[in-house]
Amino acid sequence: MATLKDVARLAGVSVKTVSNVVNGYSFVKPDNRRRVEEALEATGYRPNLGARNLRRGRTGFIALVLPELSIPYFAELAGLVIAAAQDHEWNVLIEQTFGTLAGERSALASLGPHLVDAAILSPEALQVDDFQLPVPAVLLGEHAVDVPISRVGIDNVAAAQAAVRHLVSLGHQRIAAIGAHPHRGTAALRLEGYRRALAEASLPLVDELVVPALNYHRADGAAAMRSLLDLRTPPDAVFCFNDLLAIGAMRAAGERFVRVPQDLAVVGFDNNEESVxxxxxLTSVAPDKAAIAQAAVDLLHRRVESGDALENVETPFSLQVRESTVAR
Amino acid sequence: MATLKDVARLAGVSVKTVSNVVNGYSFVKPDNRRRVEEALEATGYRPNLGARNLRRGRTGFIALVLPELSIPYFAELAGLVIAAAQDHEWNVLIEQTFGTLAGERSALASLGPHLVDAAILSPEALQVDDFQLPVPAVLLGEHAVDVPISRVGIDNVAAAQAAVRHLVSLGHQRIAAIGAHPHRGTAALRLEGYRRALAEASLPLVDELVVPALNYHRADGAAAMRSLLDLRTPPDAVFCFNDLLAIGAMRAAGERFVRVPQDLAVVGFDNNEESVxxxxxLTSVAPDKAAIAQAAVDLLHRRVESGDALENVETPFSLQVRESTVAR
DNA sequence: CATCGTTGTTCCAACGTTGTAAAGACTGAG
DNA sequence: CTCAGTCTTTACAACGTTGGAACAACGATG
Structure with a gap:
């Protein structure tokens, strides 16, 4: 692998002049510039990023800490973050936490200024104390706890409210919710949106229709749906806090010969490709994932470059109405 | 951020002694060791990986080059590769090519010994000339072209054959295939397996039942299925070269009121969680993805450590029979 | 012609780490 | 009490890069 030294020798100039050319710096005589460029070409020089970053005090990496790549939402998001990071010459390091506190703590511990310049976090279980981060960070989704960190995400209350309003507008009366969770900020907000939509339609909030889900996998949605169908009066519609839960719920409904959407309307959240x-x-709330990824990366770049203050970026969402919801 | 120097000063020893303790090296007096360890603890020292790797001539990263994270198969695989790489203290850099030649070339160009120690590639369009790699690499899937690089993957011919045999054993006679592709080695092998299974059952190979797919997304499967249903005599079963195609095919069948599995049996390939x-x-061929990820990473580690020769690792697969296939 | 400012180049040091070689401390044998 | 041999620590250099100071060359100015 060619180094600056090799190029310099070949071009007959000093190492620094080559460095200057490579970095587009200052004043270089056209003649020298040409010779250096030829030498660069001839040697196929590529800067050693480790050395450059050691010198510059940067690493050229950002961390993306998320529960699991096998969850479509995070996989899609990761792809978009990688693409957005390229604009700022950042490489993305993905850490999986599997949604556990231990996983999240160990991911955070491995972070540090020597490894990454910044971090994008999608925590599910972290506590206040954990947020002593050694690098600028941005949270995707919600502050589970009140903590001074930038955040990017949609208005979860409004989004959930829109989803449930849609069900209300179709004439549904007994609307269930799947995905309540004791420690997830996002779950609390979506539940709040659900509550508000019911309230504004003067529908009662029925405890037995709010079903928790510990993980947000398909299996959890199926299990929750089964418990709803076991009720004396099952719901006529269900709002799931993500698409995987909804897919699982539809599957469970099918197994009991409950027809979607005729007997049961279903709305999801995330708008995975799978749901199309x-x-x-599946009718689903569609956050603008590309906007989230872009905003998160841009925000971090500003933070790192100019030490900007905390920000709270709200990205748009829409409701994609599909076959799983029809009027009664 | 604390450096070796800080720790050394605090412990009252030289930098090198600290380095020795950190690396578990040679002989350090118990007394010094203790003092150093206390100082490490007190400063919260974490090695600067850039500097270490600069010195060691390693980067601590491997690249994972794949088409797209939003494709579930690759997302799952990426998660497993990240997990497997941790065992060897490797971080994983993911590059998306979006299945284009340009994307793959640019991903390869960005690789280099200064950035990664090794690479795992899932190419779809690369040509022979492109395989002048600057670092040890392993191919997932198939050699599209004959090229001297290690490979990890399943026996695609046998796997496809098993899938189609299953359809034959259920009494299907007009079995279509979706996913033929002019440049993908994998597609050619699965097609060969399809051919062999038909041949051994003395079923004719009908040209119009072999449908190409340019991408392997759900939309391509749906389009292919529509063209099959437009035939004068549509198939009674279809073997799709991946699960996304199969999902799309089932969707298209549903739109035409063709019932799966009664009117049409469907088999996929990859065994995505979605298919459960x-x-x-969906009945699907299930490659052991964890084994693939583990084998690929281990192989690279051996290559890097001891310069092992090329290898061709065959990983196991199974056929997961589900609702989409029943006897006629 | 001395001075000055501008432009262009080079030298040196440093980022944090570790391999090498050499120096220092200690042990036991003669 | 010396010497060889072993154990332990240290100084130094180097990995490839870049910022800054120093230097050189140049034309323009007084």
Whole structure:
């Protein structure tokens, strides 16, 4: 692998002049510039990022800490973050926490200024004390706890409210919610949106229709749906806090010969690609994932470059209405 | 951020002694060791990986080059590769190519010994000339072209054959295949498995039943299925070269009121989690993804450590029979 | 022609780490 | 009490890069 020294020797100039050319710096005589460029070409020089970053005090990496890549939402988001990071010449390091406190703590511990310049976090279990981060960070989703860190995400209350309003507007009366969770900020907000939508329609909030889900996997949605169908009076509609729960719920409904959407309307959240092709296709709240990824990366870049203050960026969402919801 | 120097000063020893303690090296007096360890603890020292790797001539990273994280198969695989890489203290850098030649070339160009120690590649369009890699690499899937690089993957011919045999054993006679592709080695092998299974059952190979797919997304599967259903005599079963195609195919069948599995049996390939919860759930060839990830990382580690020769690792697969296939 | 400012180049040091070689401390044998 | 041998620590250099100071060359100015 060619180094600056090799290029310099070949071009007959000093190492620093080559460095200057490489970095587009200052004043270099056209003649020298040409010779250096030829030498660069000839040697196929590529800067050693480790050395450069050691010198510059940067690493060229950002961390993306998320529960699990096998969850479609995070996989899609990761892809978008990688793409957005390229604009700032950042490489992305992905850490999986599997949604556990231990996993999140160990991911955070491995972070540090020597490894990454900044971090994007999607925590699910972290406590206040954990947020002593050694690098600038931005939270995706919600502050589970009140902590001074930048955040990017949608208005979860409004989004959930929109989803449930949609069900209300179709004439549903007994609307269940799947995905309540004791420690997740996001869950609390979506539940609040659900509450508000019911309240404004003067529908009662029925405890037995609010079902918790510990993980947000398909299996959890199926289990929750089964428990709802076991009720004396099952719901006529269900709002799931993510698409995987909804997919699981639809599956469980199918197994009990409950037809979606005729007997049961289903709304999801995240708008996974999977939900467009499920049978029936799934009505879902669609956060603008590209906007989230872009905003998070840009925000961190500003923080690192100019030490900007904390920010709270709200990204848009929409409701994608599909086959899983029809009027009664 | 504390450096070796800080720790050394605090412990009252030289930098090198601290380095020796950190690396578990040679002989250090118990007394000094203790003092150093206390100082390490007190300062919260973490090695600067950039500097260490600069010195060691390693980077501590491997690249994972794949088409797209939003494809569930690759997302799952990426998660497993990250987990496997941790065992060797490797961080994983993910590059997306979006299945284009340009994307793959640019990903490869960005690779280099200064950035990564090794690379795991899932190419779809690369040509022979492109495989002048500057670091040890392993191919997942197939050699699209004949090229001297290690490979990890399943026996695609046998796997496809098993899938189609399953359809044959259920009494299907007109079995279509979706996913033929002019440049993908994997597609050619799965097609060969399809051919062999038909041949051994003395079923004719009908050209119009072999449908190409340019990408392997759900939309391509749906489009291919529509063209099959437009045939004068549509198939009674279809073997899709991945699960996304199968999901799309089932969706298209549903839209035409063709019932799966009664009117049409469907088999997929990859065994995505999505396929367990689709309605109907999808019979699918299940490669052992964890084994693939582990084998790929281990192989690279051996290559880097001891310069081992090329290898060709075959990982196991199984056929997961679900609702999408029943006897005629 | 001395001075000055501008432009262009080089030298040196430093980022934090570790391999090498050499120096220092200690042990036991003669 | 010396010497060899072993154990332990240290100084130094180097990995490839870049910021800053120093230096050189140049034309323009007084």
């Amino acid at each position: 092709y499920s049978s029936p296709s | 919860y689709s309605s109907p759930s």
